[in-house]
Amino acid sequence: MVPLEPFEKVFINAATYAEIDPNHAAVGCVTCHGGTEPVVAASEARDDLWVAMAKAHEFEAEYDDQGVLIRRKPEVKGVLRDPSSQAESNCNGAGCHAQIVALNATSMHTQLWGEKHKIALRAGYESYEECPQLLKDGYEGECTNCHTTCGQCHVSRPNGVHGGFLDSHKFQRTPDMENNCTACHGSRVGNDFSGHHEGNRPDVHQEQGYDCFFCHQEDLHGDGRTDYTSRYAVEGLPQCVNCHELSASDNLFHEYHWPDGNSLEEGLSCHVCHSQPYTNCLNCHSGGVWSSSDPEGYSEYVDFRIGRNTGEWPNHPVAKEEWVTVRHIPVIKDGFREWGWWSQPNWSDFETWEYASPHNIQRFTPQTEIALTNPAYSMGDCWMSCHVQGPHEEENARRFLWMSRLDSLKSSVTGLSDPDEYIRANRRVAVDDSISQYWNRH
Amino acid sequence: MVHPHPASSSWSCGLSLVILALLLLSCERIEPVRQAPEMGAESVVLTCEGCHTTRAYLRRLAIDDGSGGGGGGG
Numbered sequence: 001m002v003p004l005e006p007f008e009k010v011f012i013n014a015a016t017y018a019e020i021d022p023n024h025a026a027v028g029c030v031t032c033h034g035g036t037e038p039v040v041a042a043s044e045a046r047d048d049l050w051v052a053m054a055k056a057h058e059f060e061a062e063y064d065d066q067g068v069l070i071r072r073k074p075e076v077k078g079v080l081r082d083p084s085s086q087a088e089s090n091c092n093g094a095g096c097h098a099q100i101v102a103l104n105a106t107s108m109h110t111q112l113w114g115e116k117h118k119i120a121l122r123a124g125y126e127s128y129e130e131c132p133q134l135l136k137d138g139y140e141g142e143c144t145n146c147h148t149t150c151g152q153c154h155v156s157r158p159n160g161v162h163g164g165f166l167d168s169h170k171f172q173r174t175p176d177m178e179n180n181c182t183a184c185h186g187s188r189v190g191n192d193f194s195g196h197h198e199g200n201r202p203d204v205h206q207e208q209g210y211d212c213f214f215c216h217q218e219d220l221h222g223d224g225r226t227d228y229t230s231r232y233a234v235e236g237l238p239q240c241v242n243c244h245e246l247s248a249s250d251n252l253f254h255e256y257h258w259p260d261g262n263s264l265e266e267g268l269s270c271h272v273c274h275s276q277p278y279t280n281c282l283n284c285h286s287g288g289v290w291s292s293s294d295p296e297g298y299s300e301y302v303d304f305r306i307g308r309n310t311g312e313w314p315n316h317p318v319a320k321e322e323w324v325t326v327r328h329i330p331v332i333k334d335g336f337r338e339w340g341w342w343s344q345p346n347w348s349d350f351e352t353w354e355y356a357s358p359h360n361i362q363r364f365t366p367q368t369e370i371a372l373t374n375p376a377y378s379m380g381d382c383w384m385s386c387h388v389q390g391p392h393e394e395e396n397a398r399r400f401l402w403m404s405r406l407d408s409l410k411s412s413v414t415g416l417s418d419p420d421e422y423i424r425a426n427r428r429v430a431v432d433d434s435i436s437q438y439w440n441r442h
Numbered sequence: 443m444v445h446p447h448p449a450s451s452s453w454s455c456g457l458s459l460v461i462l463a464l465l466l467l468s469c470e471r472i473e474p475v476r477q478a479p480e481m482g483a484e485s486v487v488l489t490c491e492g493c494h495t496t497r498a499y500l501r502r503l504a505i506d507d508g509s510g511g512g513g514g515g516g
Contacts, residue, residue, distance in 0.1 A: 011496045016489075029490040039488050053493070 004164030032083040084150035107222025138339025269321040277304040278358035284330030287338020307401040307429040327356035334415030348421040
């Protein structure tokens with residue numbers, strides 16, 4: 001996204017802050033941001049406003065060899081740019097937001113439990129806490145820099161997109177979808193939801209004017225649990241049936257593939273039929289290499305692949321989905337080399353094609369096209385847009401993740417001493433050994 | 443009763459004069475408010491908003507480039 005102009009990032013667009021946000025203005029700038037009240041600073045600095053400013057921002061005014069004041073702002077000042085980076089003292093200073101601050105300290109947005117869990121397991125440790133400090137320092141210094149503070153959702157854009165006020169330092173009760181949510185969740189969710197990929201339509205919910213919070217009604221400040229090992233394990237995630245009064249008896253597709261474990265054939269996630277092609281990623285590296293033009297570096301591409309559900313969330317509704325959309329995630333064996341961390345001995349024990357929930361839902365997609373072109377579809381032709389047989393066999397086969405696809409990709413994945421490690425990591429997701437004979441004449 | 447040594451008294455007086463002179467000299471080298479262009483010449487800023495508003499920023503820009511602001515449009 002295009003960064004804001006510098007003046008848009010910093011200045012409030014009113015004569016006084018009280019005009020913008022009387023509640024927080026009553027708390028006062030210094031209470032949250034630190035520094036010295038300007039009146040006090042000015043009185044201590046006598047008649048030089050530069051010295052007053054230095055005192056207000058709590059940095060020492062500098063003088064040259066001749067004793068002349070140097071009018072230059074230092075890089076480090078005593079005030080906090082983002083007071084919510086210390087939320088426990090600044091957002092809960094007078095008990096104002098005690099409950100939310102306490103919850104948020106353990107939220108997925110703050111802690112990224114799933115990512116930490118996988119980093120530890122791939123590196124050969126039971127938990128993130130056991131990981132060596134070198135690995136933790138690298139991760140926390142780079143990967144978590146936009147995950148996130150109160151202010152980066154409720155006052156400004158996140159640091160990851162260079163910040164800047166949402167609306168002149170007015171606290172927003174509900175974050176803005178474009179300036180906050182998809183500022184971080186942009187390359188996958190944002191692009192998918194807005195239909196940015198060639199040939200795709202926007203998500204039907206976006207076309208209807210809904211934003212993230214229409215579906216995501218779980219508390220994004222967390223629920224206090226600290227044992228999550230995946231974001232898909234979080235309680236209260238949106239489910240299609242929360243709004244859509246759908247059932248396994250609606251139509252032939254649902255009857256045969258409803259994802260509750262009781263369908264006539266195997267259960268599919270809703271995304272398998274109702275998603276369009278979506279963003280996949282390759283070769284993410286630390287140290288900023290992911291954002292460089294390194295030809296062997298990070299890349300994104302659009303694909304759609306149906307694979308086996310290897311998620312381990314026993315109590316979660318998606319656990320009964322046997323066939324799901326899977327996304328290539330950019331986890332590379334030497335991905336942390338820029339931090340000086342080379343070892344991920346268990347890398348090939350964990351998939352790099354993972355459960356995906358593409359945010360580009362449509363009722364009619366290439367997989368359900370038969371229902372659009374022939375509303376009187378029957379058992380005789382309902383399978384034609386998806387099963388790997390019949391007149392569209394080759395086209396339909398490209399929607400599944402086969403071992404042959406893994407073979408063709410393994411040479412594109414960097415950092416592997418043995419390319420077959422990539423096969424070992426993902427063989428459980430591939431469909432070759434488990435696809436029904438009724439689906440597959442491939 | 444202890445009397446100060448005459449030499450000590452004059453030394454103390456001299457030192458005070460030197461300090462006073464140094465203070466005066468250093469004060470002269472700090473530009474007074476009216477000559478501090480980046481802070482806004484006409485006002486004494488006693489609030490955060492005195493600097494951190496768009497209006498204050500534009501005012502400082504106008505002072506910095508010497509154009510007096512305005513212009514443009516259309």
